[in-house]
Every structure is written in structure tokens, then in C-alpha cells.
Amino acid sequence: MPLIPVRAAIYLRVSLDHTGEGLAVERQREDCMQIVSSRGWELVEVYTDNSISAFNKVKSRPAYDRMVEDFTAGRFNALVTWDLDRLTRQPRQLEDWIDAAESQGLRLVTANGEADLQTDGGRMYARIKAAVARAEMERKGARQSRAQLQRAAKGRPPRGIRATGYTLNGELVPEEAAAIRAVFEAFAEGASLRSITAALSGAEPVVRAAGDLTLVQDLPSSVPVLPTRTGKPWNPSTVHGILRNPRYAGWSMLDGEIVRDETGAPVRAEWEPIVPDGVWLEVQRRLDDPNRATNRVGTDRRHLGSGLYMCAVCDSLVKSHGTRYRCAGHVMRSRSVVDAVVLGFVRLRLARTDLADLLVETDDEQVSNLAEQVAAQRDRIKRARADYKAELIDGDLYSEIRDEAETEIARLEAERMVITAGPTASAILSAPSPVEAFEAADLVAKRAIIDLLCEVRLTSAPRGRKTLDPNSIQITPR
Template sequence: MSYARTSEDFRQRDGHGVRHQLRINERTAHEHGCRVVAVYTDNGCSASKEGASRPGFDRLVEDLARGRTADGQAVEGVVCVADDRLYRRAEDLTRFFAALTSRQGRIYVDPQGVRDPYSQEGLLQAVRSLETAVTETRVRSRRLMNWHWARAVEGVPHSGPGPFGWQEDRITLHAVEATLVEKAIVDRVGGKAVRAIAQEWCGLGVTGTRGGRPNPATVTQIITAPRVCGYRANRGELLLVPETGEPVLGQWESIVTPDQWQAVCATFSPGSLYMHRGSGAPRLHGKRAAPRYLASGILRCGARRHDGTVCHGPLCGQKVKSRRSPYFYTCRDCGRCSISGPLTDEALERLLFPEAPAHALLPDATRLRWMSGEIDLAEKREIIKSVLVCCVVRPGGKGNRPWDPSRVQPVWRCDRVEPTGARG
């Protein structure tokens, strides 16, 4: 099994990084008398961020634990260009080694040679690689944070996508866009709804810097960003000059005055959308909405793509107008797999709490708390993740067919013993 991963692919967007790694893996496998029977890739996927999606790595671990690939090929080991391509977090190291050593006689191969994953030295080498990767990640993150901060206190514009309202240099105002932003701020302070402003922009044929159509969320971000009045923010905080306590001014031309910016921010309730609202409130980044459905992201798509591979994309809950179900879980990647939300949640509960006590996966106390309603959604999701890697959902057939719980196929964690009869 050959695995390749790159953290970024935003320049060429052609997957050249993973292709080069796979070529090296082929050469390494040939040099050590091995044959690659399956390829797994994660292009542009971080391995150091908590909660980052790595479908290729997840499939690799699942196939290792199962002992065969999706097409029935037996697996005897893994080849990779370096440890940090596979894991940069202790959780991933644990998952990988548990799956790799779940059967005897397997090997791990890299350009340095063949390793015995069952020996103490093999495990210690993996732990040392993890410590090196973690240290490297922290040092690089700190260096990058300091670089951004130093640029920010000098008033240098953000290095990301060009902001709406300015030319490509991020300093000179864009005559048309800046006028729209100023008018939107005035209108919003005067009581106009953001949705109405977004519709007005759409009617004028306005598009964002990435080509998207304006919506209330993007309009809100634009008109409440500190940069509209010339203020510089960094990592969700409004930067202040240490000597005076005054906001750091950016090097770009401003659209409105600070008083106007504070007034438009005050028209929003605190914590709404992606920013703290209110007068002088700093912009926040990285705020992710909590899942509203039990199995969102835990379910994986089992539909086959045109090339024969399994999609394995996340199924996320969404509210729908349907007589059959108030919400469905639908694949966001291929859109070819959808399943009833409430019935799937019930199937998950039956997997966790089978009728036969001998097949119980969790303590009785957990069952009682779950059934009594004492456990909130977030804790329920953590309980599911403690025993399941994911659940693969097979696509349903056409027509109004009866509910088939066998469509939900659990993938148990390696340190758990799958209970007999739990699938039914």
C-alpha cells in the first residue's frame, strides 16, 4: 500500500506533489522486493490540524485493519516517503500502528529501508519521528505567526485574497467597489437589511474577488471588516500602538471613518455570523459552527466514482421539505448518496446499544444516560467516535423502497472488538 500526502497545492493545483511521492514509493518498493497493490493520496491536506479531513489516510487505516483493499487484494505493509506524510499527531500514529500491526508479518518501508513495526525499536523510531514532526510544526507555526504580526504592526495589507473595495495592490481604492461598500455601510446604519443590500449587489451584477455572488454573510464581512476605516487587525484582534493605545493604521486608503465603522458594527448582535459585533469589536477568525445533527461527518459515502474508487466523502445533515423525513444525510463530495436522518440515527443507536447485553460496547451507565436524555449532542458524538472510526453508507436504490439498516456499515476502532450481531 502506497501513501502520499501534501499539505498545500494552491499554486499549480495539479497534484504534482503526491504524484512525485508515489513515484518514489514505487521505486522504494521495487528496491526492497515489494509490489504496490493500492494507492492512497491526500492532496492539499494538513496532518497537524485537529479535525482535518484526510479521506485517503482513513481508507488506508480501514483497509489495513480489514487486511485487504476494496478490490480484495491482500495487504502486507505500507510504503511512504517519510513518517510525517502519514502522521503528525499522536492520534494518527496510534491509529496507523494499531491497524498496521493488527496482523502478523507486516512491514513498513521508506527510502531508509524496511522497518519492523512490531519491535520496540520500530515503535520508538515512530515516536521519535512524531516528536520531530510536532516540534517542527510548532516552530514553523510560531515563525509564521511572528512574521504576520510584524507585517501587521507596520500596517502592511493582508497577504490573502484581494479585499473587495480595493485594487489588486490592496492599497488603492477600487472606484466602483469602494462606492458600493460606502453606500452599503450608510444604508445599513440607516436600517436597511443586509439581505436587501446583497440582493441589490446581485442585481447590479457584482461579484466577489473570487467570482462568487454576494450573499448576506459576505456583505456583512465586507462592511464590518476593520480595514474599511483603515484599522489593521491580526488573528482576530484589533492591533494597538503600544505607546498610545490607538489602533494601528494600515497603509491602504480607507473607505469610511472609524465612527462609521463602529456604527455599522453596532447594528449587529454580538457573536452573529463570523464576527463579534458591537462598537470597536475585533474581527474573529476560525469560528466553526457546531454540528446540528448526530451523525454529520461521521458517515462516509460508499458510492462508486466513475473510475471505480469509493467516494468516501463526508455525509452531512441538512434540513429538507420532505414527507418522509425532516432531514437527510447527503454526501457533499459526489452528491450521489443520501439517507434518512432519523432512521440513520436510530441505526447508530442500535449499533452502540445492541439488545443483547453480551454484545454491549459501552457501559450500562452510558446507555441509561443516553436513553434518559441527559447527554447533549456534542457528548453523544464523542461517544460514537470513541468506538467507531466512521460508518460507510451504501447508496440506496431508486424508487420508494423500504428502510434498509444494513446500508449503514460500521468501521470499528482497532482497539474495540466488533460485537457479534451488532450489524443487524
């Protein structure tokens, strides 16, 4: 019978390439190529997975998966690898290759000469080695997890992939840290994830038509362009992960959660925080707000007073409705007229010589206490809802508890807003010409200044009156 030609494939892998140069893979390649050459086999292809672990069965190994498909298709009948643990650390995968050696005559050769899957002794050795290797990897994983927990408990920087803004040793990367700080501040002041993401990526403002109107989505001017490590644009989920990370407020963390000591107190980290507690807590409040729509385009406020001005009848926040501000059943006012009055008031206030008195120092401890009180009121509503569902209280009592808690939350939120004017608002107030700084600011910053300086309530314009009734736009200085 004619001899069946041996068509060989080589598989190369290292779990972690520290330098990115692929030197370990090249050393494996040289040894495996020597085997193919010395035996006179025909080399079909070299499959390489660089810096990819074989321990995690969920993690994809593209070259390995392609090699399996090629073997199934009959493209090669010999496989050369440097060591069995380079091929796989999964006993189930090893059994597949053992089946291939027994039933299909696959020649599997290792460069260290230890494996021969065509003999019972070789198969037993391979199974024992795979089991030992997997057990060692599990012990190693447990040791690493324990070490990470110990580091976190002492407030030391976590190992692994570095966070944007920090080195692996927890030192600040100035340019990145400044960008991360701007991201937190912009979101705390009302900018959306999408607009912040677009600003980081260097995108232009989004312009789109809405009937007879042209709407422009302002991008927060305070957020600089920051290239990603991959060179690809930023995405909202990445920005969301940054905003949720307690590391940026100087809290020790593990698996995304703040680490606490034996008393339950959060552990302060050794590294320098990028944002103060107050800003971080405000960001968490916004992210937790169920009324914040995050899954659609256009979550930014496009108009100066929408969600900021109030109805003088019911104190509800007015919404934009075409060219007007509207509170259903109570108020319908021209946006341009109202905005002109409000902007005129703000310009006069910004021109005052005593403007510095409006600057309020942020008290992070006080902000933290307010946030805890808000959380306690929200928990009170949750407990009342659970009691109502369990028929422990009736609907009237549930409504009473909910209304009281929501009223208290509104009061606490208002107090917090007075304390945390926001860095962008502070920058405008402390500028050489606050009026010019305000005029040059983006929509988010202008809204922050208006909210800081005054409350605006609207009533319906008197019927039949063509001139503006100043009493129909009630502006109360803060």
C-alpha cells in the same frame, strides 16, 4: 502455507500547494509507485490529500479518513508513503499505525527508507521523529504568530488568504473594492444582509404572497453582482464577516480585532481604506442593535414609511398593518394616502434650485465622536442594570438613568443622521435631475432621502370626513 497476497495502498500529501498544480504530490507518487512495482505488490488505491496540513488534528483530511476506514475493513495490508510526516504529524495517529504493524502485520514502507514499524528500532525512530516534527511545527507556529503581531503593529497587510477588495500586498482590486464599498453603504442606509447577499449573487427580487397582498423584497440597486472565488452564491455570514472587518476602514487588525499601540490608540494601516470611518462605525452600530432581526427572511422594510414615520401622539415609529400604518391605540392611517402626500412633498423639495445647500459634508471625526458618545450612554445603561441586579440602586433610580441615557442616545443618533446623509442620498441630491433619480431609486434610497429631507408625524383622520385633512399628516422639513 500459501502466501497471503500483498495488497498495497499509497498515501500522498503536501501541506500547501502554492501553484495548485499538484507537482509535489506527483513527485511523491512516482517514488511510491516504484516501491509497489519493484516488490510485486498489488496496488489497491492511491489516497491523496493535496494542500492539507497534518499538524492540526481538528482539520479534516478526507482521503486519510477514507484510507483508515478501508484499512479497518481489510482492503489492504501494506501502506506506502513518501515519509512518515506525510502520513501524520500527530503522535496519537502514529501509535495507531504502530499498533496495526504489531498486531495485524501491516507493512508500512516509506520511500526514503527510514521507517520499518515492524521492528522495535524502527518504531522508536518513528516516535522520536514524530515528536521532533510536532515540536518544530509548534515553534514554527509561535514564530509565525509573533511575525503577524509585529506586522499588524506596524500597520502592514496580514499574511494568508487575501481579503476581497485587496491583493495580498494590500493594494486595491478596483472592481472588488467598488462592490465592498457599495455593500457597506447599502447596509448603513438600511438594507438587510439577505438583500445585499442576494444582490451580490445576482438574484432577482423575492416576490411572495401575504393574504391578498403581493410583497416584493427590493434589492439594493447600488450593490453590483460580484462572483465569488468558488463560483458559489454569496451567503449572509460571509457578508456579515466583511461588514465586521475593520480592515476595510483602514485599521490594522489581527484575528479580527483592531490592533492598538502602547497608548491604546488604534493603529492606522498602510493600505488604502475602502470605506470612511463614519460608514464603518454606522455599520457596527446597526450590527450591534439588538432590535435588528437578522435570523429570518423579510428583515427589509417593504413599505415607504414603516419604521420611519412617527406617531404625532407619542413619537413612536409607526408599523405596517395590512394596508395601513399603525401606532397601537393612537393612529391607523391608509398607507397609500400617506405615502402619496409624503412623496409629493419630497418631489417638490427635490425640484428646488437651492437643493445643493442640503448636501452636508461628512465629518468623520465628528461621526466618530458621536459614536463614542452613544457607546458611553449604552455603557451607562449596562452599569445601571448591573447595579440594580446587585441591589446597589433601586428600580426607580435604574429607570431614571435608563430613560435619560436612551433620550440622549436618540438625540445623538439624530445628530449623526444629519451629518451622514449617506452616499446614495448624496448621489440622488447631486444628480442632473434629482426628481428623476429619486423616482428611479430603490426603496432603501427613497427612505434615506425622506429621512434626510423631513420628519413625518401622523395623527388619526377626523371621523366622518371623506376628504384628506392636511393637518393630519405633519411634515416638518429638516
